[in-house]
Amino acid sequence: MTNLMTISNSRLRLGVLLAFTFPCAALAQATHGGTLLPATAPPSLSPDAAQTAEILGLTAPIAKLRTMQSHSPCNSVMSPDELSIRQELSELIQASNLDVDGVLSEISNERNELGDLRTALQ
Numbered sequence: 001m002t003n004l005m006t007i008s009n010s011r012l013r014l015g016v017l018l019a020f021t022f023p024c025a026a027l028a029q030a031t032h033g034g035t036l037l038p039a040t041a042p043p044s045l046s047p048d049a050a051q052t053a054e055i056l057g058l059t060a061p062i063a064k065l066r067t068m069q070s071h072s073p074c075n076s077v078m079s080p081d082e083l084s085i086r087q088e089l090s091e092l093i094q095a096s097n098l099d100v101d102g103v104l105s106e107i108s109n110e111r112n113e114l115g116d117l118r119t120a121l122q
Helices: 002-021 047-056 059-070 080-121
Strands: none
Touching: 047 059, 047 080, 059 080
């Protein structure tokens, strides 16, 4: 059961990682009484999200994307390089989610087989 919780936590970290990978809202400039406020820095990744990104090999693309986004306003059109990096990150994260689903399916199948074996032995 602990393994399932760990895998579920990994899926949650992937979701958080995806949300922080595209921090347009964090880079957006706000207005207050007609005065434009400076944009805030992109939020930093939590230690778990950073570790997950490192394991999945996403650290370099995330850093590159964050650098590109920090140099352009939120309402600007994305460059082809930015779109390419976002697509790459989305595909890698989706592939990781599918891998996790596959592992969960294998665990469920093995638990069912163990239950059947236990029943046969009784």
